[in-house]
Amino acid sequence: MAKLNLVVGSMLGAAEYVADHVASLLEQAGHQTRIHNPASLAEVLAEPDAILLVITSTHGAGDVPDNLQPFAKDLADQHPDLNALKYGVIGLGDRSYDTFCQGGKTLDRLLAECGASRIGDRLEIDVTQHEIPEDAAEAWIHDWMQMIA
Secondary structure, eight states: OOEEEEEEEOSSSHHHHHHHHHHHHHHHTTOEEEEESSOOHHHHHTOTTSEEEEEEOOBTTTBOOGGGHHHHHHHHHHOOOOTTOEEEEEEEEOTTSTTTTHHHHHHHHHHHHTTOEEOSOOEEEETTTOSSHHHHHHHHHHHHHHHHO
16 A cells, blocks of 8 residues: 655645545555645655645635745755656635635646656645535545555
């Protein structure tokens, strides 16, 4: 089974709830998980064999949440070689804004620019359509787990 690092970016807690729920589902399936909140690029890089799962909301004018900004800045500034890293992204947002899920899109772009390979499609959860965003993540994570098996 896989080892996963879950990196969480959250302002109001929704992404944290999603991360906790997803971690529980992954562990029930036999995977090892570690939630990083706040996230440290050095800690993630210390486990090169682990799969990264970013779970983040969007803040302000399409910004990464405050607790994830140092991680995003380190990715952009250090541009580490992540060719061996596999990752997934769950973004949360409000589709009525033109910056819908921009936090997740930003992390996705930064990871890809560093050479990491995304597993599957990015999940974008519209919190105005999913009162309980964990439910949308649950449907996605079961399919995603098949890709990391």
